[in-house]
Amino acid sequence: MxxxxxxxxxxxxxxxxxxxxxxxxxxxxxxxxxxxxxxxxxxxxxxxxxxxxxxxxxxxxxxxxxxxxxxxxxxxxxxxxxxxxxxxxxxxxxxEVLVVLSDSNDLLIADDFTREEYAVYPDTFKNVTVKDFTFQRTFQMDEVIYLTxxxxxxxxxxxxxxxxxxxxxxxxxxxxxxxxxIRGIVNIDSTQELSNENQAKLQKFIDKLFDTFRKATVALVPKLKGFEYNEVAKxxxxxxxxxxxxxxxxxxxxxxxxxxxxxxxxxxxxxxxxxxxxxxxxxxxxxxxxxxxxxxxxxxxxxxxxxxxxxxxxxxxxxEKSAIENANNADKMVASGAWSRNDVREKFGDERVDDPRMDEYVITKNYQTLDELEGGENK
Incomplete structure (x- = not known):
């Protein structure tokens, strides 16, 4: 048909x-x-x-x-x-990224810029744009933070x-x-060509039918005389x-x-x-x-x-590594006399303590200073 x-x-x-x-x-x-x-x-x-x-x-x-x-x-x-x-x-x-310092002392990341390169002179940056603002000045290389x-x-x-x-x-x-x-076949009991009006009604019903199958968890379709739908593949x-x-x-x-x-x-x-x-x-x-x-x-x-x-x-x-997770290693570093306690603090990311005793090198588990060790057991 x-x-x-x-x-x-x-x-x-x-x-x-x-x-x-x-x-x-x-x-x-x-x-x-x-x-x-x-x-x-x-x-x-x-x-x-x-x-x-x-x-x-x-x-x-x-x-x-x-x-x-x-x-x-x-x-x-x-x-x-x-x-x-x-x-x-x-x-x-x-x-690449360019950061400039504005007149109000703000660090700004440039969205767009033009770099002019020179062989023996510092490069310059023109048309530096941040959001919708474009600087009219030219920035020298030593005035900006620029990385590639x-x-x-x-x-x-x-x-x-x-x-x-x-x-x-x-x-x-x-x-x-x-x-x-989902694939299916629609059988229609018709011995003659359908009119445009009937075709439109049929088309509307088929669209509604497949839309129901696609969206609904449970779909109930009325069974009509002369109209049959069969799934041929799932x-x-x-x-x-x-x-x-x-x-x-x-x-x-x-x-x-x-x-x-x-x-x-x-x-x-x-x-x-x-x-x-x-x-x-x-x-x-x-x-x-x-x-x-x-x-x-x-x-x-x-x-x-x-x-x-x-x-x-x-x-x-x-x-830096966590000092707590590496406490045993920190203890050995100090006890061996290779590093002072301030050195160890610095290696783990902490700031040095303003105490001269923290800069002393100690050795063994008793944490003796080198002077005490020389004047004691080994003297």
Whole structure:
């Protein structure tokens, strides 16, 4: 019956059910790229946001305006944790980040800028834009905090890989949907071609029928004389399963994590390899990034003369181990006489105590000083 073909062509639900060709653009799977990048970048950003920036002078911490800007409130709109998380996100995602100091002494992360490079003179930054405001002045390299992450922009480097994953993921979803869809045949007792009015009524009833099957947990359909619906196939477990789709997404995240130096077990919360993963993460991912930030801050916020005198900016709170969890090791470090108690405090991220006795080197379990040991048993 020719009217049936017309009905099928106008019914989008029946087109799907009879496996007509479907086209998926890879742009529709852009969220795959977003998930992988955001998962890994935010993981690093949350880690760096816990850092404690210390201005050290004569081995004592200084509390000044820079301490407040870097640890409490960099600008009027961000806390320090938000600022450093945004800083790391832009650094990794855009491969570079620029921070300028405004006339009101706010640290601002630039959304856009133009860098002019020179061979023997410092580079300059023009058209620096923060939100909807563009600075009219030109910033010199020694006036800004500027970092680059790698030699190539991460998103550009991974575009080809994401296209392949998106194509594969789209095809897996297409196959899964077709394997799990409901197929049926509608038999109509008619010996003549239906009028346009009857076709419209039939079409409306069929649409309502399939909409009920798709949405309702329990669907009751009246049985009409001359109209019969029979399912010819139901969804089965053949083809791509949900677990396989999740494995593909996980594999994509793993690839991004490997590039950034994040252990796969750590990014997925696998506690079986937690200790090993943490050590690898801190050493090969966070360590180099903290070194980049510390070097830039020391170069831009301190003069060469002050740095050579021993003044420096330290980034603490991420690289250090817990003193409580390593109490036995701390005890051995002091008891061996290799480090003073202030040295050990410093290694575990605590500040030195202003007490000369804490700088003494002691040995053995009795915590004797070297002078006492020489004047006592061994004299």
């Amino acid at each position: 020719s009217w049936l073909s017309n009905v099928l062509k106008r019914n989008s639900e029946l087109e799907w059910m009879f496996d007509l060709d479907l086209t998926y653009e890879t742009d529709h799977r852009a969220y795959l790229k977003k998930i992988a990048l955001e998962t890994c970048i935010n993981f690093i950003g949350r880690t760096i946001s816990q850092s404690d920036f210390r201005f050290m002078k004569d081995k004592k911490r200084q509390f000044n305006d820079w301490h407040y800007l870097l640890n409490v409130r960099p600008n009027t709109d961000q806390s320090a944790a938000d600022f450093w998380q945004s800083f790391v996100h832009r650094l990794i995602y855009e491969n 992450y790698n030699n190539e922009k991460l998103t550009k480097f991974m575009d080809g890989m994401f296209d392949d994953y998106a194509n594969l993921f789209s095809r897996m979803i297409e196959v899964s949907l077709r394997n799990y869809q 969804g089965d477990n053949k083809g791509q399963s949900f677990e396989e789709l999740m494995k593909l997404k996980k594999s994509l995240i793993d690839d991004v994590a490997n590039i950034l130096g994040i252990p796969n077990a750590l990014i997925h919360g696998d506690l079986a390899e937690y200790e090993t993963s943490i050590k690898s993460y801190v050493k090969f991912c966070i360590g180099p990034l903290v070194k980049k930030i510390a070097d830039e801050l020391n170069a831009k916020l301190l003069t060469k003369e002050d740095f050579l005198k021993g003044d420096k900016i330290e980034v603490r709170g991420v690289m």
